[in-house]
Amino acid sequence: MSYYNDAQFEAMMADMESDRAERKQSFQGDAPQKVREAVCALANDLAGHGEPGVVLIGVHDNGTPMPGFVVTDELLRSLADIKTDGNIVPPPTLLVEKRLLQGGEVAVITVWPCDTPPVRYKGRIHVRWGPRRGLASAQDERILNERRRHRDRPFDIQPIVDATLDDLDRLRFEQEYLPSVVARDVLVANERTHEQRLAATKMVVSESISAPTVLGLLVVGKSPADWLPGAYTQFLRIAGKDLTEPVVDEEPIYGTVADQIRRLEEKLEAHNQRGVQFADVSMETQAETYPMDALRQLVRNAFMHRSYEATNAPVRVYWFNDRIEIHNPGGPFGSVTPENFGQPGVTDYRNPNLAEALRALGFVQRFGAGIAIARKALGERLRFEVQPGFVAAIVGKGAA
Template sequence: MTNYTDAELEAMLADLESDRAERKESFSGDVPTKVREAVCAFANDLPGHRKAGVVFVGARDRTGEASGLQITDELLLRLADIKTDGNIVPPPSMTVAKRALRGGEMAVIIVEPSDSPPVRFRGRVHIRIGPRRGIASAQDERILTEKRKAGDSPFDIHPLRSATLADLDRVRFENDYLPAAFAPDVLEANDRTLEQRLAVTKMVDGADTAVPTVLGILTLGKSTRDFIPGAYIQFLRIGGQSLGDPVTDELAVDGAISEVIRRIDDKLESHNRTAVNITAGPREERRSLYPISALQQLVRNAVMHRTYEATHAPVRVYWYDDRIEISNPGGPFGIVSIENFGQPGVADYRNPNLAEAMRVFGFVQRFGFGLAIARRALAENGNPPLELDVQSSHVTVAVRAAPQPAP
C-alpha cells in the first residue's frame, strides 16, 4: 500500500489542477456520495498513472488549506466503511488515516489503482477527467477493460478457452444481471453490443474475442461443471454425529451461482426445525435449531471465498444431529492469515469479481461482514459460539445447535 509522506500530501493539496487529488471541506450533505465517486474514479485510474489517488476530507477546495473540520474516530470509521458497504465494486483497495497537514487536521483516503477495472459506484463507472470527475463513455470502458486484461488479473476473470458464447445464458444476463448491475438511465442509453456488455461486466475476456471468463461461467453458465468441475455444493444430512453414520438426505447443488444459492437456501430451510414451548410464560417461546440468516451468510462466504483454481473439490455442507459443518477449499488469502482469520475489519478477496456478482444478485449486502452477521444471529438465537478450523488448504466452520425449550 502507498504511504505518502506529509510533504508529498501537501504538494498534492497545493496542486489545484491535479487529477490525483480531491478536496472536501466536510463530510455532510451530498459529500459522502461525491467522496465515493472520487474513490471509484481513483480506483479506475483511467489516465494510467499507476499511482494512488487521494481524497482529503477537511481541506478547502480552492486553497488546499485545512477547513477546521474535527477529525473524530466516528468520521474515520464512516470513511473506512466506504470500502465494505457494497456500493463500490469490486471493493477498492484503500486506507484511511488522520494527518496533520497545512495548518490543521484532515482525514486522508489513499486509493490504490484497481487491478480489476472497471470499478463501479452504484452501477456507474466514474473516472477522472483532469481535475474533475465524470462518467465513463463506451470507449473509456473499453480502455479500462484492456487495462484489466493486460494486468495480473484475479483467477475469476481468466478466460476459459474451451467455452463459447453459446455456453452463457443470455436471458439470465439481460433480464436478471444487467438491470441489477446498472442504473436504469445507464441501461436506457446503452448502445453497446451484447459482446461489449459482456466484456464490461467481465463475463467475457473482451468484445472482440468474447471468450467466457470463470466469472461468466459461474454467473451465467448453462453447464457450469463442464468447465469448473468443483463449482457446486455437496449437501449431506447425516443421521448421527460422525461422518460414518447413515446419510438420510443428499444433494449436489450446481448450476449458475444464483440458482446454487437459492437451492441451498431451500435445502437448509427444509431441514431446520423450530421448537415451541407454550407453558414457559404468557407468550409462547419459539426457537429454531439454527438461525437461517447465519447459515446463509456462512454458505455464501464459502462460495465467495473458496478457490476455484486447480481443484475439483466442492463446498461441503454436512448437517449432523448436533451441528452443521461448512467447509470450502482454499485457505486464507491476501492480508487474511490463519492467525487473524475472522477478526473484525480483516478482509481480502480471492474472487473480487464473483463477490461483485453476488452483490448484484442481492446475496451480499456488505463486504467483509459475513462472519460478524452470522455470529450475531447465532448469539441472538441462543446457539453456542461459531467454531473455526482454519488451515492453509481449507476453512471449516462448525455451528452447534441451539438448546431447545422444554415442551
C-alpha cells in the same frame, strides 16, 4: 505507511488542475456520496497514471485547510467504511489517515488504481479527466476494459479458452444479472452490443476475445461444472454424529453460484426444526434449532471465498444430529492467516469479481461482515477449522 509524504500531499492540495486529487470541505450533507464517487473515479485511473490518487477532506476549494476542522476517530471509521459497505465494486484498495497539512488537520483517503477496472459506484462508472469528474462515456469504458490485466489477474476473470458464448445463458445475463449491476437509466441509454456488455461486466475477456471468464460461467453459465469440475455443492443429512452413520438425505446441487446458494438454503430451511412455546408467554414464540440468518451468512461466505482453481472439490454441507459442518476448498488467502482468521476488519478476496457479482445479486449486503453476523447469532456454538487447503465452519446444535 502512507504512499505520499506531507510535502506531496500539500502539493496536491494546492494543484487546482490535478486529476489525482479531490478536495472536500467536510464529510456532511451530500459529501459522503461525492467522496464515494471520487474514490470510484480514482480507482478507475482513466488517465493511466498507475499511482494512487487522494481525497482530501477538511480543505477549501483554494487548497488551504478549513479553520477549526477536526479529524475525529468517528470520521476516520466512516471513511474506512467506504471500502467495505458494498457500494463500490470491486472493493477499492485505500488507506485512510489523519495528517497535519499547512498547519491544519486533514483527513486523507489514498486510493490505489484498480487492477481489474471498470470500478462502479452504485452501478455507475465514475472517472476523472483533468480537474473534473463525471460518468464514463462508452469510449472511456472501452479504455478501462482494454486496460484490464491479462497477467497476474484474479482467477475468477481468467478465460476458459475452449468455452464459447453459447455456454453462457443470454437470457439470464440480460434479465437477471445486467440490471442488477448496471443502473437502469444507464442501461436504457447506452447502445452497447451484447458482446460489449459481456466484456464490461467481465463475463468474457474483451470485445475482441469472446472467451467466457470463470466469472461468466459461475454467474451466467448454462453448466458451470462442465468447465469447473468443483463448481457444485454436496449436501448430506446424516442420522448420527459421524460420516459412518446412515444418510437420510443427499443431493448434489449444480448450476450457477446463485442457483446453488438458493437451493442449498432451501435444503437447510427444510431440515431446520422449529419449536413453538405457548406456556408462560403472552404470544406464542418460535425458536429455530439453527438461526437461518447465521447459516445464510456462512453458506454465502463459503461460495464467495472458496477456491475454484486446481480443485475438483465442491462446497460440502454435512448436517449431523449434533452439528452442521460447512466445508469450502481453499484455505486462508492474502492478508488472512490461520492466526487472524475471523477477526473484525481482517478480510481479503480470492474471488473479488465474484464477490462483486454476489453483492449485485443481493446475496451480500456488506463486505467483511458475514462472520461477525454469524458469531453474533451463534456465540460459542460457532467455531472454525482453518487448514491450508480448506476452511470449515462448524455450528453446534441449539434447542428448538
